[in-house]
Amino acid sequence: MKTGLVFHELYLWHHTGNHADYIPYGYPVEPLNHSESPDAKRRIKNLLEVSGLYEKLFKISPRKATKDEILYFHTENHFEKIKSLNNSITVDAGITAPTGIGTFDIALLATGGVLEATDKILEGKVNNAYALVRPPGHHAMPNRAMGFCIFGNAAIAGKHALKNKDLKKIAFVDWDVHHGNGTQAAFYDDPRALTISIHQDRNFPTNSGLISENGEGKGEGYNLNIPLPPGSGVGAYEEAFDRVVIPALYAYEPELIIVPSGFDGGAGDPIGRQMLTSEGFKSLTTKIMKAANDMCEGRILMTHEGGYSAATVPFFAHAVMETLANENMGIEDPFQNIIGNLGQQELQPHQDDLIKQVEKLLKKIK
Numbered sequence: 594m595k596t597g598l599v600f601h602e603l604y605l606w607h608h609t610g611n612h613a614d615y616i617p618y619g620y621p622v623e624p625l626n627h628s629e630s631p632d633a634k635r636r637i638k639n640l641l642e643v644s645g646l647y648e649k650l651f652k653i654s655p656r657k658a659t660k661d662e663i664l665y666f667h668t669e670n671h672f673e674k675i676k677s678l679n680n681s682i683t684v685d686a687g688i689t690a691p692t693g694i695g696t697f698d699i700a701l702l703a704t705g706g707v708l709e710a711t712d713k714i715l716e717g718k719v720n721n722a723y724a725l726v727r728p729p730g731h732h733a734m735p736n737r738a739m740g741f742c743i744f745g746n747a748a749i750a751g752k753h754a755l756k757n758k759d760l761k762k763i764a765f766v767d768w769d770v771h772h773g774n775g776t777q778a779a780f781y782d783d784p785r786a787l788t789i790s791i792h793q794d795r796n797f798p799t800n801s802g803l804i805s806e807n808g809e810g811k812g813e814g815y816n817l818n819i820p821l822p823p824g825s826g827v828g829a830y831e832e833a834f835d836r837v838v839i840p841a842l843y844a845y846e847p848e849l850i851i852v853p854s855g856f857d858g859g860a861g862d863p864i865g866r867q868m869l870t871s872e873g874f875k876s877l878t879t880k881i882m883k884a885a886n887d888m889c890e891g892r893i894l895m896t897h898e899g900g901y902s903a904a905t906v907p908f909f910a911h912a913v914m915e916t917l918a919n920e921n922m923g924i925e926d927p928f929q930n931i932i933g934n935l936g937q938q939e940l941q942p943h944q945d946d947l948i949k950q951v952e953k954l955l956k957k958i959k
């Protein structure tokens with residue numbers, strides 16, 4: 594089994610500037626770092642190197658996506674706007690999406706990296722791949738940047754697979770703590786993509802990601818949202834996977850599974866309120882891998898999205914990549930025991946009720 598890794602130093606050079614978390618600075622807000630800084634991502638790459646896992650991964654070199662490829666999902670207006678901002682610093686190029694010098698070029702390199710990973714998987718060069726790219730993509734909408742995201746990396750990879758690689762059906766399992774609204778929008782009326790997002794109930798975007806958003810037209814039934822209550826732990830996530838995500842995948846039988854992978858569902862994230870652990874992320878990865886092995890020769894593409902605790906995120910990401918690669922580097926997550934023993938890690942009744950509501954939608958998937 595081979596696992597691919599997409600990475601480029603320039604991904605860390607996308608500069609989100611001074612903010613306080615995601616709020617622009619300026620009196621009375623003292624300048625601080627932006628939530629979406631390179632720190633967590635740099636530390637993932639560093640942990641992969643010091644554990645030795647980096648050496649075992651198949652390196653996939655990114656390229657810049659072309660304009661035509663960006664237009665698989667975005668409007669020309671959005672492409673030209675981000676291009677025009679390439680030499681300027683903006684506080685906000687959309688909704689909470691700052692850009693720095695060179696962001697346009699780096700965003701093209703992020704999308705292109707994800708496209709290269711898609712090709713390597715579909716050509717059989719690797720079984721699965723993790724695209725450690727930046728800026729992230731799952732909130733970007735056709736006509737605007739949004740939520741730290743510039744271009745919809747995962748959505749564009751899906752469009753590419755359907756358009757150019759002759760796939761008939763693909764599935765997305767977005768486990769970022771925020772709703773994968775961009776990916777949902779990209780395929781909302783398209784039955785060729787099953788889009789699933791498991792996230793914290795109405796965190797970001799505001800009032801987005803409700804159970805009632807179930808697809809429309811020919812895509813009716815093929816968008817599933819699982820808005821878990823804040824405070825959900827490993828038990829709630831595992832139940833939601835066992836009872837909704839995995840049965841949905843088996844009912845649909847995709848030829849490729851794309852996972853917009855945010856680690857902001859981990860305990861301690863500054864802008865998420867869930868309680869996942871390394872062991873939890875490992876367990877969710879194993880469940881998706883089993884489904885992928887049964888249905889689509891193990892083809893899984895993970896695209897990096899959020900995850901803002903620079904201390905814990907590298908351990909979550911390392912655990913996921915070890916699982917994808919079927920390796921054990923002997924790295925113990927020093928946070929595992931502390932956050933794994935938090936109260937209410939097991940399924941709670943109000944979380945069970947929510948999962949029951951989504952289970953009712955499974956019968957619409959054919």
Ligand SMILES: [Zn+2]
Nearest residue numbers: 769771855899
């Ligand atoms: Zn997120």
